[in-house]
Amino acid sequence: MPDGLPSTDSRTRILDAAEAIVRSRGVSALTLEAAARGAGVSKGGLLYHFASKEALLTGLLGRMAEWMQHDFEATVASQPEGPGRVARAMMAWAFALTPERVHERCDRAAAVFLAAFHHDPALLGPIRAVVTRMRAAVAADGLPPGHGHAIMAAGDGIFMARLFGLYTPTEQERRDLHAALARLLEPPSCAC
Numbered sequence: 001m002p003d004g005l006p007s008t009d010s011r012t013r014i015l016d017a018a019e020a021i022v023r024s025r026g027v028s029a030l031t032l033e034a035a036a037r038g039a040g041v042s043k044g045g046l047l048y049h050f051a052s053k054e055a056l057l058t059g060l061l062g063r064m065a066e067w068m069q070h071d072f073e074a075t076v077a078s079q080p081e082g083p084g085r086v087a088r089a090m091m092a093w094a095f096a097l098t099p100e101r102v103h104e105r106c107d108r109a110a111a112v113f114l115a116a117f118h119h120d121p122a123l124l125g126p127i128r129a130v131v132t133r134m135r136a137a138v139a140a141d142g143l144p145p146g147h148g149h150a151i152m153a154a155g156d157g158i159f160m161a162r163l164f165g166l167y168t169p170t171e172q173e174r175r176d177l178h179a180a181l182a183r184l185l186e187p188p189s190c191a192c
Contacts, residue, residue, distance in 0.1 A: 011049045013039040015063055018056050019112060027115035032056070057123055060112045065126035072134055083142030084185045087151045090138065091185075094155030095178045110163040147184040154181055 017038030021030045035056060036046040050056040076089040116123040138148035154177060161167050169177065 010039065010041050010045055011059075014041060014046055014049055014056070015059055018060055019108065022060075022115040023107065023111040027057075027118045030056070030115065054120065054123070057112075057116050057119055058126075061116050061123055061126050064109060064112050065130045068127070068130045069133070072130070076137070084148070086134075086137045086141040087143055087148040087185055090134075090148070090151050090155055091178065091181055094158060095174060107162075109159075113163065143184070144188060150184055151181050 014035055018030055018035040021034055021038060030053060032046055032050070032053060033043060035050075036043045039046065050059055072089070072093065075093045076086055079085045079088045079092065113124065113127065135149070135152065138152050141148045158169060158177075161169075
């Protein structure tokens with residue numbers, strides 16, 4: 001859910017409850033009954049919004065995709081225009097957040113992504129669509145080939161390492177990685 005939006009309507013409360021179940025106990029614990037109970041609605045109230053566990057997972061992924069798209073567009077809009085704008089936004093997106101904020105976002109996304117992948121990998125379609133649009137924006141960013149995608153891949157790598165609990169970069173490693181990637185944003189030197 002995008003930051004700042006209230007979670008007072010039934011549909012949002014159901015999605016919040018489903019996400020909390022997946023995060024704390026895994027996808028196998030996600031049932032319609034458990035989500036309804038967690039949201040404080042009747043099973044009929046839940047079925048009004050989500051007819052099945054798959055529909056509930058689709059709702060979670062749709063919400064995550066909307067958040068990703070919205071946050072990405074806002075981050076790009078906050079960068080100065082010109083070549084490298086999207087890549088700078090990718091770096092801001094991946095590195096400007098405090099580690100605690102990154103971990104909270106990654107944990108939320110990881111739970112939803114892994115639950116959907118476990119249930120049916122095809123459910124990740126909305127996330128794949130957002131990533132495809134992001135990759136296209138990076139490719140059209142005016143940087144030398146590969147530079148923007150290297151920045152994007154580095155951010156993705158940090159996210160995946162967190163998602164699978166492989167490692168968490170130290171603050172020094174984050175600074176070093178940021179500095180190395182920032183060099184990809186520099187104009188090419190003249191080979192006169």
